[in-house]
Amino acid sequence: MAALVEGSSVAVRTSALYDVIGVGFGPSNLSLAVALEEHNTHNPNERITGLFVERQESFGWHRNMLLPSATMQIPFLKDVATLRNPASRYSFVSYLHASGRLAGFINNQTFFPTRQEFHKYLEWVAAQFTDQVLYGSEVIGLRQSPASDTAGTPAYLEVDVCRRGSPLVESVRARNVVISTGLVPRMPEGIQQDDRVWHSSEFLTRFRETNPADITSVAVVGAGQSAAEITRFMYDTVPHAQVYAIVPSYGYALADDTPFANQVFDPGAVDDYYFGTERTRQAFWDYHRNTNYSVADDEVIRDLYRRSYDEDVRGGRRLHVLNLSRVTEVKRGGDETRVLVSSSDVQEIVVDVCVFATGYHNMEATHLLGELDRHCLRDAAGRHRVGRDYRLVADPELGCGIYLQGGTEHTHGLTSSLLSNIAVRSGEITESVISHRRVERELAQALPAEPAGR
Numbered sequence: 001m002a003a004l005v006e007g008s009s010v011a012v013r014t015s016a017l018y019d020v021i022g023v024g025f026g027p028s029n030l031s032l033a034v035a036l037e038e039h040n041t042h043n044p045n046e047r048i049t050g051l052f053v054e055r056q057e058s059f060g061w062h063r064n065m066l067l068p069s070a071t072m073q074i075p076f077l078k079d080v081a082t083l084r085n086p087a088s089r090y091s092f093v094s095y096l097h098a099s100g101r102l103a104g105f106i107n108n109q110t111f112f113p114t115r116q117e118f119h120k121y122l123e124w125v126a127a128q129f130t131d132q133v134l135y136g137s138e139v140i141g142l143r144q145s146p147a148s149d150t151a152g153t154p155a156y157l158e159v160d161v162c163r164r165g166s167p168l169v170e171s172v173r174a175r176n177v178v179i180s181t182g183l184v185p186r187m188p189e190g191i192q193q194d195d196r197v198w199h200s201s202e203f204l205t206r207f208r209e210t211n212p213a214d215i216t217s218v219a220v221v222g223a224g225q226s227a228a229e230i231t232r233f234m235y236d237t238v239p240h241a242q243v244y245a246i247v248p249s250y251g252y253a254l255a256d257d258t259p260f261a262n263q264v265f266d267p268g269a270v271d272d273y274y275f276g277t278e279r280t281r282q283a284f285w286d287y288h289r290n291t292n293y294s295v296a297d298d299e300v301i302r303d304l305y306r307r308s309y310d311e312d313v314r315g316g317r318r319l320h321v322l323n324l325s326r327v328t329e330v331k332r333g334g335d336e337t338r339v340l341v342s343s344s345d346v347q348e349i350v351v352d353v354c355v356f357a358t359g360y361h362n363m364e365a366t367h368l369l370g371e372l373d374r375h376c377l378r379d380a381a382g383r384h385r386v387g388r389d390y391r392l393v394a395d396p397e398l399g400c401g402i403y404l405q406g407g408t409e410h411t412h413g414l415t416s417s418l419l420s421n422i423a424v425r426s427g428e429i430t431e432s433v434i435s436h437r438r439v440e441r442e443l444a445q446a447l448p449a450e451p452a453g454r
């Protein structure tokens with residue numbers, strides 16, 4: 001019997017066999033939804049069916065870091081569609097036009113909208129795909145189709161979905177699954193999050209739950225963009241608080257976004273990385289890690305320095321940048337939070353809140369793959385082998401496609417967890433799904449029909 005999974009605005013027939021199920025509906029799989037739709041519009045006889053499963057209740061892109069005045073770190077032209085299809089109706093320019101702000105945005109003379117505005121753009125695109133997304137639903141695992149079902153019907157994957165508030169696990173079927181579950185927050189070893197010790201990924205929610213009047217001192221740990229933005233936000237928003245920025249470097253280092261270096265984010269750089277030698281791949285990281293990792297934008301660095309210098313002029317210090325410093329321990333007791341900071345010596349700071357902007361782990365698909373992982377081939381270093389088309393390389397027993405959007409730094413390079421290349425990448429995945437389906441259909445037609453009665 002076909003069960004029906006009721007979503008907020010989508011009803012999914014669990015007996016249906018989708019061509020593509022996307023796990024997660026962040027910008028990467030949103031971009032895939034656009035690519036699939038544009039393919040279907042231009043190829044009505046070769047339609048691809050898609051469904052996306054997203055654990056958040058509605059579309060949201062790093063909502064907890066939508067700080068006022070924080071800007072994008074990619075130009076608006078690297079939206080979910082333009083680099084693949086400059087005429088797309090899902091481009092950032094189309095959004096501006098639909099919102100009546102195209103002329104106003106042009107007058108602003110910037111390539112870099114605020115994150116708040118880009119979020120509104122992503123929500124605007126996502127709102128056009130609500131009939132394909134199961135929100136408030138988490139994929140908890142993938143399984144191969146049962147052997148008995150494989151006779152006659154093509155192989156498929158069972159995608160196990162848990163809907164918020166329901167004890168039941170529903171299964172949805174797909175020929176291909178595209179995993180795009182995003183980065184995973186990273187805390188230093190041994191340090192636990194709680195109501196006073198936060199990771200930057202939960203920042204605004206935690207901050208709104210706290211009475212700013214209760215914050216007399218705060219520590220922000222890390223030297224990247226998020227750390228610098230949170231330090232500035234705390235300094236400006238809680239004007240009576242002492243703000244300690246604990247940075248491992250000698251000060252915030254600049255993100256290199258100069259034009260030659262920026263080419264590492266071009267679609268063509270993916271080929272140079274993927275087909276490069278071990279030495280050339282390593283060169284990408286050695287020379288260009290500072291385009292993205294543990295670095296901050298010029299604007300926020302100068303903003304913070306200006307505040308620090310103004311304090312020198314006025315006298316009285318509230319912004320304390322502790323350089324060459326690392327947090328070795330956080331001791332919690334009631335409302336008290338003691339942060340042990342190691343630099344040339346060890347000092348203890350007592351704060352009301354300690355925010356760890358200590359980055360993220362790359363996406364890891366292994367836990368979702370479960371049993372299926374044994375079919376997926378690994379390289380000498382134990383990492384998944386991934387085709388140029390982002391499809392996991394697997395043994396022939398896995399007759400379906402599992403694609404990764406994220407977690408492919410070792411094969412596809414620096415853009416793997418970023419927005420820069422999502423439009424082109426989604427187009428490449430769409431192409432791959434189509435070409436595999438064509439080959440399978442041709443093979444099925446070429447095979448002699450099963451004799452009757454068997």
Ligand SMILES: Cc1cc2nc3c(=O)[nH]c(=O)nc-3n(C[C@H](O)[C@H](O)[C@H](O)COP(=O)(O)OP(=O)(O)OC[C@H]3O[C@@H](n4cnc5c(N)ncnc54)[C@H](O)[C@@H]3O)c2cc1C
Pocket residue numbers: 023024025026027028029053054055056060061062065071072073074137138139140180181182183226405406417418419420
């Ligand atoms: C604060 C911040 C700012 C950034 N700014 C930029 C920028 O300006 N430019 C840039 O290029 N990159 C930026 N990045 C990098 C970031 O990785 C990308 O912006 C982007 O989020 C990648 O999109 P994604 O869809 O792959 O992942 P995500 O945006 O993380 O989306 C993954 C989605 O999957 C859902 N999910 C996870 N597990 C499951 C599951 N089991 N079942 C169902 N749903 C699930 C999550 O709820 C989430 O919505 C930024 C990152 C941060 C943290």
